[in-house]
Amino acid sequence: MRRIKTYIALFGLVSSVSAAQYKLSEQSVVELATKRNENIGIARQELEQARESLSSATSNLFPVLSISAGVSKSDGKGNIMPHGYDWNHNARVQLTQPLYTFGKISSGVDIAESASRIGELKTVVTKAEVENVARQLYYRVLFNQELVRITNDSYKNAVKNKKALEERVSYGRISRNDNIKMQADLASRKPNWIIAKKNLKNAILDLKNFLALQPEDNVQVLNDNFDAQDKIATIPSNLKMLDETIDVKILKESVQLSDFTVDFAKSQRLPDLGLFVAYSPLTYREDKPFTGDISHNQNDLSFGLQFTFDWDLGGSKNSEVAIKRSDANIARLKFNQLRREIRTQYLKFEQDYEGLQERFEAESEAVKLAASSYKVALSSFRSGGVSQLQLNDSEIQLTQHRLNLAQTKLQLKVTRAEMDRLLTRTTKGEK
DSSP states (O other): OHHHHHHHHHHHHHHHHHSOEEEEOHHHHHHHHHHHOHHHHHHHHHHHHHHHHHHHHHHTTSOEEEEEEEEEEOOOSOOSSTTTTSEEEEEEEEEEEEEEOTTHHHHHHHHHHHHHHHHHHHHHHHHHHHHHHHHHHHHHHHHHHHHHHHHHHHHHHHHHHHHHHHHHHHTTOSOHHHHHHHHHHHHHHHHHHHHHHHHHHHHHHHHHHHTTOOTTSEEEEOOSOOSOOOOOOOHHHHHHHHTTSHHHHHHHHHHHHHHHHHHHHHHTTSOEEEEEEEEEEEEEESSSTTTSOEEEEEEEEEEEEEEEOOOOTTOHHHHHHHHHHHHHHHHHHHHHHHHHHHHHHHHHHHHHHHHHHHHHHHHHHHHHHHHHHHHHHHHHHHTTSSOHHHHHHHHHHHHHHHHHHHHHHHHHHHHHHHHHHHTOOOOGGGO
16 A cells, blocks of 8 residues: 555656646747747748749759660561661750740749748738737736736635624524525536636646647646727828738739739740750660660760740640739739738727727726625625615626726727737838
8 A cells, every 4th residue: 555655646746747847927928839839830941942943943044954764675687787787875964945835934933932021021911910829818918817816816705794793693684595595606616616717727738739839738827908999090101011911912912923824824835045055976786785786876966046936726735825914904903903802801999999099998987885795785785874785786796897997908908919910011121
């Protein structure tokens, strides 16, 4: 039995050592998210793919060296070549350089460069979105911490109410039925506290998951700032900034990319002009390959220009150009639509935020007044000045105002995070 207890103690010690310890503030949550969240890693890999595609498109500007070699043997009779049935050793080394492709290569490079720029911008967007989600998850943990405090205080207040009632019962100033009602009210407060604690644990798990932490890691979320922020800047200045944000830049780059695809489709209808140089050794050997006597040896060197033109009689290349033009028109329409939606969304966030600030001030004052009202009601109830119903109503009103204030705090933080996300811009190193 003593050994079993020792093993259990050792296992608990190992588990506590292996679990990491984290103290999370808003800043540390953002830093962990940008370092550990997989979405940022995926965006970086996609950017690397776009850069490799650009490198591949640029490589078409340079010569291509091709080498081939083979050994063959024919058998039969009547070959007009005196060495036709000997072992044939052949090889070919060719260097090809495109001289003019009428925009095929340059358009391909433009498309790859545009796609690479979009990839860089999307990497910034992904980082901003990860930071936004991390902040919101952090705020929800703080919100649930606040709910745990409020429901716990509500339960403690109900205990105070019950004690005050018991004092009145001892003096015979209240009926037993009222005492039972007070007990029922007390019993109804604790489940809310239990649910709030459960929701807090779930919120912490969601935050751990997003930060790529292990469920067994110990996390202490610091309530460093859960109050209303300062008032936002005026509407005209921020609306002007929206045209320089990362989302608008991606839309503009997408329009430019669609134009490049139109140019590329047009170039497919035009010819290619290239330069080639080739060296072709040819050797015939009798009886055995590689070691037989040489019956014929030939070395050819050729060079010249190569002109290639594929004439599409069915008109599919013209149709492809029309399709790409339609895609470009769609891209412009989407740019106008999404740009307008971004501006509208930001205006709505600004209006919501200003309204929430006013509501925050009003509810803060309401909490102060409700706290004073409950304090007075509790004192009056002890002396018989107010009824049990009035006491419970004043406490419930205090709890409800505190809940409303906590909800407003959360909405303020989330709304501001969404506004900051829409205002995300590239830094000098990311342009």
